[in-house]
Amino acid sequence: MDYAANLAMVLPEIVLSLGGLVLLMVSAWGGRSVSRGVSWVSVAVLMGAGIALIGPASAGGIAFDGLYNADLFAAFAKVLIFFAAAVSIVIAPRFFARTSGEDLRPEYPVLVLFSTAGMGMMVSANDLLTLYVGLELQSLSAYVLASFMRRDVRSAEAGLKYFILGSLASGILLYGISLVYGFSGTTIFGDIATAYAGAEGSTKIGLLFGLVFVFAGLAFKMSAVPFHMWTPDVYEGAPTPVTAFFASAPKVAALALSVRVAIEAMGPATGDWRQIVIFAALASIVLGAVAAINQQNIKRLLAYSSINNVGFALIGLAAGTAEGVAGVLTYMTIYIVMTLGSFLVVLQMRDEHGQPVETIASLSGLSRRRPALAAALAIFMFSLAGIPPLFGFWAKFAVFEAAVKADLVALAAIGIAASTIGAYYYLKIVKTMYFDAPAPAYGKSDSALEGGLIAAAALFVSPLGYLLIPVLGAWSLAAARTLF
Amino acid sequence: MSGILSIMLIVPLAAALACLFVNANQARWIALGATLIDLALGGVLWANFEIGGPQWQFVEYTPVFGRFAWALGIDGFALLLILLSVFLMPICIGASWEAITERVPEYMAAFLITEVLMIGTFAAQDIFLFYMFFEAGLIPMFLIIGIWGGANRIYASYKFFLYTLLGSLLMLIAMMYMSITAGTTSIPELMAYDFPPQVQTWLWLAFFASFAVKMPMWPVHTWLPDAHVQAPTAGSVILAGVLLKLGGYGFLRFSLPMFPEASAQLIWLVFGLSCIAVVVTSLIALVQSDMKKLIAYSSVAHMAIVTIGLFTFNRQGIEGAMMVMLGHGLVSGALFLCVGVIYDRLHTREISRYGGLAVNMPKYAVLFLLFTMASVGLPGTSNFVGEFLALMGAYQVSTWATLIATTGIILGAAYMLYLYRRVVFGDLVKDDVKAMPDLSKREMALLAPLAAVTLWMGVYPESFLAPMRNDVATLLARLERAKPAGDSLLTPGNPVAPAAHAQTADHGAAH
Numbered sequence: 001m002d003y004a005a006n007l008a009m010v011l012p013e014i015v016l017s018l019g020g021l022v023l024l025m026v027s028a029w030g031g032r033s034v035s036r037g038v039s040w041v042s043v044a045v046l047m048g049a050g051i052a053l054i055g056p057a058s059a060g061g062i063a064f065d066g067l068y069n070a071d072l073f074a075a076f077a078k079v080l081i082f083f084a085a086a087v088s089i090v091i092a093p094r095f096f097a098r099t100s101g102e103d104l105r106p107e108y109p110v111l112v113l114f115s116t117a118g119m120g121m122m123v124s125a126n127d128l129l130t131l132y133v134g135l136e137l138q139s140l141s142a143y144v145l146a147s148f149m150r151r152d153v154r155s156a157e158a159g160l161k162y163f164i165l166g167s168l169a170s171g172i173l174l175y176g177i178s179l180v181y182g183f184s185g186t187t188i189f190g191d192i193a194t195a196y197a198g199a200e201g202s203t204k205i206g207l208l209f210g211l212v213f214v215f216a217g218l219a220f221k222m223s224a225v226p227f228h229m230w231t232p233d234v235y236e237g238a239p240t241p242v243t244a245f246f247a248s249a250p251k252v253a254a255l256a257l258s259v260r261v262a263i264e265a266m267g268p269a270t271g272d273w274r275q276i277v278i279f280a281a282l283a284s285i286v287l288g289a290v291a292a293i294n295q296q297n298i299k300r301l302l303a304y305s306s307i308n309n310v311g312f313a314l315i316g317l318a319a320g321t322a323e324g325v326a327g328v329l330t331y332m333t334i335y336i337v338m339t340l341g342s343f344l345v346v347l348q349m350r351d352e353h354g355q356p357v358e359t360i361a362s363l364s365g366l367s368r369r370r371p372a373l374a375a376a377l378a379i380f381m382f383s384l385a386g387i388p389p390l391f392g393f394w395a396k397f398a399v400f401e402a403a404v405k406a407d408l409v410a411l412a413a414i415g416i417a418a419s420t421i422g423a424y425y426y427l428k429i430v431k432t433m434y435f436d437a438p439a440p441a442y443g444k445s446d447s448a449l450e451g452g453l454i455a456a457a458a459l460f461v462s463p464l465g466y467l468l469i470p471v472l473g474a475w476s477l478a479a480a481r482t483l484f
Numbered sequence: 485m486s487g488i489l490s491i492m493l494i495v496p497l498a499a500a501l502a503c504l505f506v507n508a509n510q511a512r513w514i515a516l517g518a519t520l521i522d523l524a525l526g527g528v529l530w531a532n533f534e535i536g537g538p539q540w541q542f543v544e545y546t547p548v549f550g551r552f553a554w555a556l557g558i559d560g561f562a563l564l565l566i567l568l569s570v571f572l573m574p575i576c577i578g579a580s581w582e583a584i585t586e587r588v589p590e591y592m593a594a595f596l597i598t599e600v601l602m603i604g605t606f607a608a609q610d611i612f613l614f615y616m617f618f619e620a621g622l623i624p625m626f627l628i629i630g631i632w633g634g635a636n637r638i639y640a641s642y643k644f645f646l647y648t649l650l651g652s653l654l655m656l657i658a659m660m661y662m663s664i665t666a667g668t669t670s671i672p673e674l675m676a677y678d679f680p681p682q683v684q685t686w687l688w689l690a691f692f693a694s695f696a697v698k699m700p701m702w703p704v705h706t707w708l709p710d711a712h713v714q715a716p717t718a719g720s721v722i723l724a725g726v727l728l729k730l731g732g733y734g735f736l737r738f739s740l741p742m743f744p745e746a747s748a749q750l751i752w753l754v755f756g757l758s759c760i761a762v763v764v765t766s767l768i769a770l771v772q773s774d775m776k777k778l779i780a781y782s783s784v785a786h787m788a789i790v791t792i793g794l795f796t797f798n799r800q801g802i803e804g805a806m807m808v809m810l811g812h813g814l815v816s817g818a819l820f821l822c823v824g825v826i827y828d829r830l831h832t833r834e835i836s837r838y839g840g841l842a843v844n845m846p847k848y849a850v851l852f853l854l855f856t857m858a859s860v861g862l863p864g865t866s867n868f869v870g871e872f873l874a875l876m877g878a879y880q881v882s883t884w885a886t887l888i889a890t891t892g893i894i895l896g897a898a899y900m901l902y903l904y905r906r907v908v909f910g911d912l913v914k915d916d917v918k919a920m921p922d923l924s925k926r927e928m929a930l931l932a933p934l935a936a937v938t939l940w941m942g943v944y945p946e947s948f949l950a951p952m953r954n955d956v957a958t959l960l961a962r963l964e965r966a967k968p969a970g971d972s973l974l975t976p977g978n979p980v981a982p983a984a985h986a987q988t989a990d991h992g993a994a995h
Contacts, residue, residue: 368587389620393616400657405660409657412657417654423645431641434627435638469550
């Protein structure tokens with residue numbers, strides 16, 4: 001295959017990388033004054049990368065002799081990632097201007113672009129090394145983003161914590177990769193699958209160890225229990241737009257990556273990894289729900305909520321079927337809208353001086369002061385709890401139905417029963433907003449754009465979202481089929 | 485006439501959205517208007533329902549959701565329950581006219597949404613559409629109890645929500661399994677699909693977990709007294725009047741026709757729990773000092789008679805159960821309104837704070853007496869028909885269960901009459917009670933229609949039995965193969981009587 005064809009398949013990543021490099025130069029010379037301009041250009045770059053997905057980048061298949069896979073599955077995940085990244089860029093300038101009193105540094109959108117390029121590589125990886133390089137590119141940018149408010153102690157702490165624990169996880173993952181390579185003799189997913197299918201005796205044990213370490217590393221990246229400890233601290237400490245980014249785009253990337261590794265590289269060992277995934281899923285659902293109950297900080301609560309949601313998404317992976325993978329994609333699509341919507345509401349939580357307020361108690365009586373905002377957050381909360389007729393119910397439906405179809409009825413029953421625990425803390429937010437006496441009012445909303453995004457997200461999550469099921473279902477299934 | 489069901493859903497939905505953008509008084513009128521339009525549409529529905537016609541009427545089918553469809557359609561059971569809902573709704577709005585003064589637009593919107601969801605639940609013909617309507621009802625009720633409820637409203641709203649949610653989720657898994665196995669999500673098709681008996685048991689239990697909580701059956705009834713006591717009057721009316729019927733409707737629509745074998749196999753469970761419920765909750769009702777709590781416990785006892793009736797596998801039982809559901813919907817709703825009337829005046833539900841109301845509130849005393857008697861099951865009122873039929877049906881299956889359940893009627897008389905005596909009779913000694921005015925025109929307008937229909941159902945139940953007759957027959961045909969043998973061991977009739985009659989005739993001819 002000639003180079004031009006290969007490059008056409010990685011066009012989105014090229015757009016992102018070149019765009020990021022050019023903007024880096026612009027920001028190096030332009031300074032703070034260009035940060036808004038850089039932000040908007042970055043959004044345009046992300047849109048351009050999205051457009052670049054049309055054609056060989058979403059249907060080309062294997063590129064660079066098996067290092068890279070530009071299939072529909074990757075394209076689906078990339079659309080979600082680009083969208084989430086764009087939203088995180090759009091919401092940032094006002095936040096930083098208000099909070100730190102000085103304008104956003106233009107490196108923020110650039111780092112998001114680099115991180116996004118890394119995520120693009122992650123979801124398209126067809127080789128353990130591509131996977132690792134993509135993952136590190138994503139993570140390194142993310143570490144910096146977490147500590148982006150340098151003068152804020154919590155932000156610096158979040159960055160450091162994320163970096164140390166993230167490096168540890170990368171180490172574990174790399175160790176797993178080396179074991180897999182050592183016992184299979186290859187790093188290309190398809191060949192690894194062959195090795196797993198034919199493994200016997202000590203090779204089988206070696207590969208099994210490799211599998212366990214790889215999954216442990218991946219579980220860290222998607223913050224599934226028992227590798228979730230960093231999540232609440234990082235989410236709480238990082239600036240809110242960055243938290244919104246962490247809770248959406250990298251989650252999609254990590255889950256899509258894990259799905260691809262599980263199905264394409266380790267498909268023959270489904271019975272082995274299924275146990276790990278089932279444990280991680282149930283533990284995430286339960287711990288994510290129980291630990292959230294006593295949280296006083298809304299960002300910490302949403303961090304546990306994201307752990308909880310990863311658990312549900314993993315139920316689809318545990319099914320190990322095309323429907324299950326389609327369920328994961330559906331879940332993530334709906335999840336990022338709910339999460340970004342919730343964080344957009346969190347951005348509106350600020351006192352009259354514009355400083356962010358993060359306590360749940362400050363939401364008291366919001367329904368009287370800002371009825372529309374309260375209604376939107378209530379919609380997101382009920383939706384995250386999976387109550388019909390909101391669209392979050394459909395996300396859970398998709399993964400649980402796949403589990404039932406794969407004869408994992410007991411898993412589905414336990415998982416769905418545990419979702420009642422989660423419902424409790426989502427209800428607590430609704431209760432605080434609707435039942436409690438009003439707390440001091442928040443500062444006025446000053447951005448029509450954020451309001452519009454919240455409204456759009458609420459509309460997507462509302463029952464109107466159900467009209468999208470035929471499209472969403474067909475695309476996610478088509479994307480999932482490419483893995484099988 | 486197709487499309488009328490969708491219109492009945494759209495009217496209150498549009499009104500609910502409109503309510504959010506207007507002031508309190510406009511919201512009241514919009515809500516009243518919308519519920520009255522729905523009542524009128526309900527009348528059209530009833531008038532056009534072809535008795536003896538096809539099983540499913542007013543069918544609509546639009547596959548807009550991919551995995552499941554916007555499929556609506558009603559049979560006789562659904563028709564009657566929809567009529568009950570649309571009938572109670574304007575009354576609820578009227579009952580909240582003056583009692584609710586805070587956040588009226590949201591309140592009216594929540595009620596209208598509840599109406600949409602209730603009608604939708606009864607009309608849904610797709611199993612997942614049913615689930616969505618069924619489950620979504622939690623959200624507005626959660627808000628109604630939590631925002632406009634009494635002192636302990638937050639605890640009650642949580643309990644209501646989480647209790648019923650946990651029950652329903654297991655049902656959802658069962659529904660997924662069924663739709664995958666049978667390859668369809670259409671309720672009529674699933675009603676005709678035969679699941680293997682051992683699978684049926686599991687599915688039945690999953691559905692039971694949901695419907696037993698909704699019903700509510702002992703021992704998972706404990707959310708009901710809390711929810712009722714804390715809810716505003718209209719909230720209690722709608723809870724007792726319609727939402728409790730969702731459980732019974734679920735048994736009728738899913739458990740019985742879809743899992744006949746499992747239903748027959750687990751009949752002991754239903755009868756056992758129901759018999760305990762009748763006796764235990766009646767005794768609990770007897771010692772309550774809070775009026776709403778008393779009526780709430782009486783609801784649990786009445787619903788137990790419904791479950792007994794439903795699982796009799798014979799015509800009397802099932803028709804009786806439906807009649808109890810309808811009658812209880814009217815009567816318990818009316819009783820909650822009666823409590824609301826005096827609560828609005830004195831702001832307490834303590835029974836001992838009242839007494840002697842017959843002197844200064846004669847109209848109220850008469851209407852309250854009527855509904856008390858109806859709740860007891862006095863002949864000539866709606867509940868008599870239902871309870872009598874249900875118990876008659878039950879007698880053919882289990883004489884013991886019937887014996888125990890019938891004590892519920894006696895105990896019912898005890899606690900209801902005791903309540904009535906303490907509130908209405910006796911001397912009028914308390915000054916604040918003396919100052920209470922009799923029913924206003926608005927309150928009369930709310931209670932009078934309920935009284936009229938209660939009597940109508942008692943005197944001429946045929947109007948209500950006719951629409952469901954064919955559906956009961958269809959259901960019985962489906963259940964026939966699993967029908968349990970009764971313990972009353974009927975023997976063939978003794979043919980002496982006709983012979984004697986013939987002799988008399990001969991005598992007559994001879995003379």
